[in-house]
Amino acid sequence: MENLVMLLTVFVLAVFVGFEVISKVPPTMHTPLMSGSNAISGITILGAVIAAGAAVSTGMRWLGFAAVVLATINVVGGFGVTHRMLGMLRGKGHRPKG
Amino acid sequence: MLNLLYLLAAVAFIFGLKMLSSPRTAVPGNVLAATGMLVAVVATLLAGGVVDLPMVLAGIAAGALVGTLLAVLTPMTAMPEMVALLNGFGGAASALVAAAEMLRVHGVEEESFALVPVIAIAASLLIGAVTFSGSMVAFLRLREWLIGGRATVFAGQHLLNAALFLAALAAAVVFARHPQPGVAVYALVGIALLLGVLLVIPIGGADMPVVICLLNSYSGIAAATTGFVIDNIGLIISGSLVGASGIILTNIMCKAMNRSFTNVLFGGFGATVSGGAGGAVATARPVRSGDAEEAAMILEAARSVVIAPGYGMAVAQAQHAVKELADELEKRGVDVKYAIHPVAGRMPGHMNVLLAEANVPYEQLYEMDQINPSFSETDAVLVIGANDVVNPAAKTDPASPIYGMPVLDVEKARTVMVIKRSLNPGFAGIDNPLYYLPNTMMLFGDAKKMALALAQAVKNL
Secondary structure (H helix, E strand, C coil): CHHHHHHHHHHHHHHHHHHHHCCCCCHHHHHHHHHHHHHHHHHHHHHHHHHHHCCCCHHHHHHHHHHHHHHHHHHHHHHHHHHHHHHHHHCCCCCCCC | CHHHHHHHHHHHHHHHHHHHCCCCCHHHHHHHHHHHHHHHHHHHHHCCCCCCHHHHHHHHHHHHHHHHHHHHHCCHHHHHHHHHHHHHHHHHHHHHHHHHHHHHHHHCCCCCCCHHHHHHHHHHHHHHHHHHHHHHHHHHHHCCCCHHHCCCCCCCHHHHHHHHHHHHHHHHHHHHHCCCCCHHHHHHHHHHHHHHHHHHCCCCHHHHHHHHHHHHHHHHHHHHHHHHHCCCHHHHHHHHHHHHHHHHHHHHHHHHCCCCHHHHHHCCCCCHHHHCCCCCCCCCCCCCECCHHHHHHHHHHCCEEEEEECHHHHHCCCHHHHHHHHHHHHHCCCEEEEEECCCCCCCCCHHHHHHHHCCCCHHHEEEHHHHHHHHHHCCEEEEECCCHHHCCHHHHCCCCCCCCCCCCCHHHCCEEEEEECCCCCCCCCCCCHHHHCCCEEEEECCHHHHHHHHHHHHHHC
């Protein structure tokens, strides 16, 4: 029970931090912010790694494996595409052509 | 020790998100967040709980390969689909982790289910599955592989959704009483998947930015509930951060359309018009159409030109052609600006990203509030692939489904040119009186071809 209260406390405080952190966002940054936060939600990869790595049955192993693959796609794809997008947003003045 | 590293990662995410919301610090912000993720993953791998390391590494390698390919190969025009797809994967992963945990506890005889993890497992399965199927529908619709993008509404839809939600809760209760893999779990997941589909199909194309934000938020909440399932503080902090930031973005989008959150979710926006709410019949009114040469002359003679892009520009991949036209005009001393409506396109900031890809200087992009007062002093406006965001009916016609939505006041300019394939109503299916105004000239054709033709015609003048 105490553990639950602790976890809930962390949850509630983190929600407030989330609200505070991005109160003002210029429209230019909406897309990168979204793909970036999308990548962060891939944090579930930690759970996937734990589940897959400690599997006690075949079923659990496959569920865990699938979770690892999907979560990694989310993380790597999310951060990667954000980086690529930001490169374009930043390279506004000069033109690399091609 | 592990939790300390998770805390470190969480701090990296918080600073990363903060930095991502400003153009100057966004690149290091993203790198910081990614580094935090790397630290958390490596710490988990080394923590000792992972027995079957080769399999986990194989999964990570496979996912990293696919993720990298997606990140490198996806064109900027397809960003909304990409985000929807990744969202769906995140949601599915969270649900799978919860399912695996259920199997683990079930497999260990002496360990009995406590109530909290059971509720968390049910919640995680529900939210994760809704996120997954909802995101897949959004993805398919954005790819236009599914129902063209028009909202699908049928009688009793809200009732059905409510009934399904109650059924999901009932399944969750049955599962909580007999926490083991079985019919209740399958029912829960099945209903959740169906619910995800039904929640997204009534939402019209013009509302896609809101849906994407919302699903983004869901995927964060799914990760947080999974954190409760496996008692992992890293998941709880990061998941709730994303959940909260997704809600903020959703709110920004709703405000930009002057619609409430519930109205977007339950409105069935864009499908209701078939009843004739959009007003007059489209066919009988006169339309002035022109060709590239005529339009080029007007543009070339103008002192100021404002370009108002929309989703059509993305579909036609016309951003480079538009930039070429703008360059030609600027060479001739025309002042070129871009008017960016906050919900133009299919995801927040869509137009900014596309124009940045075409090397349009950041200084030329103007937000709606900045540019609206200056339309009356603008010689020519070129509307490319935008429809609802330039629809004057939003200001004048209380019967219009988009009445009250802030729009770009393009009709105040001396001449308005609209590049459009035909007079068909747009993605949202709403008729646009702008096309029939005396100062409007329709340029019928594909956005990219027409923009190139305009650039060529200006060059030839």
